[in-house]
Amino acid sequence: MFDVQSIREDFPILEKGVIYLDSAASSLTPEQVVLKEMEFYREYRANVERGVHRFSRMASEEYEKAHEEIARFIGAPGVENLALLSNTTEGINLVANSLDWSKEDKIVNTVIEHHSNFITWLRVRQRHGTKLEVVRSTPEGFFDLADFEKAIDDSTKLVAVTHVSNVLGCIVPIKEICEIAHEHGAKMLVDGAQGVPHIHTDVMDSKVDFLAFSGHKMLGPTGSGGLYIAEAELASTEPLCIGGGTIADVSLDDYVLAVPPMKFEAGTPNIAQVIGLGEACRYLNRVGMDNVEKWDLKLANRLIEGLTEIEGVEVYGPKDPRQRVGLATFNIGDMNPHDVALTLDTEYNIAVRSGHHCALPLIKELFNLKEGNARASTYIYNTLEEIDALVSAVEEIARD
Ligand SMILES: Cc1ncc(COP(=O)(O)O)c(C=O)c1O
Secondary structure, three states: OOOHHHHHOOOHHHHHOOEEOEOOOOOOOOHHHHHHHHHHHHHOOOOOOOOOOHHHHHHHHHHHHHHHHHHHHOOOOOHHHEEEEOOHHHHHHHHHHHOOOOOOOEEEEEOOOOHHHOHHHHHHHHHHOOEEEEEOOOOOOOOOHHHHHHHOOOOEEEEEEEOEOOOOOEEOOHHHHHHHHHHOOOEEEEEOOOHHHHOOOOHHHHOOOEEEEEHHHOOOOOOOEEEEEOHHHOOOOOOOOOOOOOEEEEOOOOEEEOOOOHHHOOOOOOHHHHHHHHHHHHHHHHHOHHHHHHHHHHHHHHHHHHHHOOOOEEEOOOOOHHHEOOEEEEEEOOOOHHHHHHHHHHHHOEEOEEEOOOOHHHHHHHHOOOOOEEEEEOOOOOOHHHHHHHHHHHHHHHHO
């Protein structure tokens, strides 16, 4: 049974009285995750996979258990398929730097991407002359699969698409796009930064080749995230950095990389953060991702319905909450969205984000908004009453 009030007890930061609606930027962290991180510092603070002393053994064991938990959480077949990195951005850059690009290759991307999954490909184009085709959506964030059929051809090496837009909240049909990519021998990379926290993820079902995600958006610590790498890509995928921890053997003339995932995790890793992310996955599993999805839909429903009914307020993204996650961007007349966010914070204790949300192509191409918009984004600890409080605050600001 999903009980938001008992979930809220796990987040003491909520006692400060702030209505936190900025989880798409970074979620809050439950006490269980904070304590698990502290356990590392207090009980077995040591490096991992290096020493034989007891602290090192304990830290390594917890670090490995976290790998297993996180891999299971996204449906990866094994820990070797999961490189634990700092965030989504690092995962996407790892893929961009690993693939062997030429002028003949094509990358297919979309207009709704976060900069992390956009400028990375612009840079590949600048460096290697690779072709880049950007598939456009409707202003709500809907795609016509026929546009992907047209854009993806036999020269396409990679299709890089987000699962959920951090501006429109829309859910992109990644499984269908992945099928088209694979028909042409292209690989499929999914930006899971907003998808993994909200939607049950199963990489074996979607059959994607790469999935990058951020732990800090799914109750985990900052500095935690991962990249799923499909079995067929494991041998050819190159680490972003190499060094201590990534090798099987080194001589004066040569080196042999370790087996995955170790070959991807160079240097001393984010040990406490990885252990914390493992705990965050355990927490989400206890809540149940089906409950997370159901609550998300309720919050999205209330949010979209409430905001769209206010005169003078424009809400972006799909009108049907079933086609989105609990995230809505909006503008109040021609008010600067930063002023809206500041007023919500200082006068109503409500935290939302404002600006272009690191998605300038979307903001410019689809809406031509100079200052962007304001964004309210929810997670499992938000209540319907909090959404109502936001809606009446926006109503008041719009009236004044
Ligand atoms: C859709 C999307 N992709 C990528 C990112 C980048 O995530 P990170 O900053 O954790 O690397 C974000 C962060 O807001 C995002 O929303």
